[in-house]
Amino acid sequence: MWGLPPSDSVLHILSLVALAAQAMSAALAAGRRSMDWVGVCLLGCVTALGGGTIRDVVLGHYPLPWVENPSYLAITAIAAFATVLIARTVHRLTLAFLVLDAIGLVVFTMAGCDVAWQMNEPLAIVIVSGMITGCAGGVLRDVLCNDVPLLFRSELYASVSVVTGLFYATAFGLKLNDELWTVLTFVLGLTFRLLAIRYKWEMPKFVFNGEEK
Amino acid sequence: MWGLPPSDSVLHILSLVALAAQAMSAALAAGRRSMDWVGVCLLGCVTALGGGTIRDVVLGHYPLPWVENPSYLAITAIAAFATVLIARTVHRLTLAFLVLDAIGLVVFTMAGCDVAWQMNEPLAIVIVSGMITGCAGGVLRDVLCNDVPLLFRSELYASVSVVTGLFYATAFGLKLNDELWTVLTFVLGLTFRLLAIRYKWEMPKFVFNGEEK
């Protein structure tokens, strides 16, 4: 009874940290393309909030969290803009950022699963909802930076999201203890992601050279 | 009375085939950009289901078919992944693919018209809904592959979709026999598309060299 709020509020705080971390990563990407200050803030907001926005639009889940609670917009815009001022420092904190980004991936995935679950979507959609929430913001960032999305090319990013979602959704199905399972999923997803980065795990690539038909 | 279900189920089977065909074409495009296996499946799903998704989001037509029935997701993901294994064979089947893709264009267009018609949208929106369903998935594919969309540059693709939609919508207006009209539209659209490919029909291009203002 008293359990859920603490677990929920930890997740909530983690997701605010993750919002800021994703906005800051996006700001560095904006800086590599010499965007102006407004562009930096816009790219930060689109990256950090885009995944959840696409999820809610696809599921018809209104109102969107950042529309109901514009402080999310403020957090991401401020985090992105702050990056302009402290870019050198931010860039040096490579490790911290990788960890924050990994936390973001896992927390966003779990939040996305929660939303679909509360709408009584089928299991596959619960997992897809988690994956969209965790990954789609980065796809938007890469499209706006005129790159082929990193998500489609390398790293176990989507895979971490799917595994995290599967593990988390199992708990729903089994009606296990909520807090315990939340913590376990978080630790599992985070560990998987960090190991994938550390040991450069990659999915096999599909290289095809047939000419365009 | 017994007529509609058969016609409907033929359309339904054709649209499953079309989903798979579009996912496989997208997988080849992914291979040309050396995406990894996850990227191949994601690009396949976005391409095959993206047109219908954009249509439903724009029309506010919830729930989305693939959210209600995740087996569509499975079909596209499996078709895309299978392409990784049999890419050489798939690539050799150029003709078969062109036909399957043309079937997809026509069937998706008709399905899109149906959706808008059932929502009592005006005629112009019925046709636009068909065009979005038939064409928008390929636009998403090209944007994610970092290309200017083929749809905007060449081939009678959008035009086939518009003509198919116009012809199909006429039947709605005239309250003609459903099955007959469905078959006629299908044959007309498919023939138009295949002739356009065979004889390389193209829309005139607009080439403009004035410098950016």
Next chain:
Amino acid sequence: MWGLPPSDSVLHILSLVALAAQAMSAALAAGRRSMDWVGVCLLGCVTALGGGTIRDVVLGHYPLPWVENPSYLAITAIAAFATVLIARTVHRLTLAFLVLDAIGLVVFTMAGCDVAWQMNEPLAIVIVSGMITGCAGGVLRDVLCNDVPLLFRSELYASVSVVTGLFYATAFGLKLNDELWTVLTFVLGLTFRLLAIRYKWEMPKFVFNGEEK
């Protein structure tokens, strides 16, 4: 009492002009990439109507104006196609176009604020809604033309939209005389934008050369 309709209908006529102007600018961009006639019309429609579409989808504000009233689609498609025929003339009218585009930015921003205000969204969302309506169509255009969006890179475009929205929203809050405030906002926004163009005002850029992590 008789005041609002005139003010409204002036805004309405201005927004039709703005739709056409944005479609024509997009058509020139399409011509620079040698798109075909269908591509020109599609890019015109996506650019002119895309901002309002994204706003309505994000806010869950259905039905979309162009779905309810397909004449907007016709206006943009015709304006885009007409540009193919009179491209040289259009291109020579640089100044007229800059003014029309500036009118579009300001009028779309105000229309976007109105929509969010009528939905009782918080002030920040009213302004964001105006900015999405005014600016997002151009982002879609640039993504489909395979460019990094101009909005993120230069010119006081988003900033004009934000200032216009802030000024306009103040009137809502203060319950000032509607027509007067509408006119004042329009003049302010337009002046700001034209001055920004004339004197090449720009936001500072964030240039960051740290390598990708």
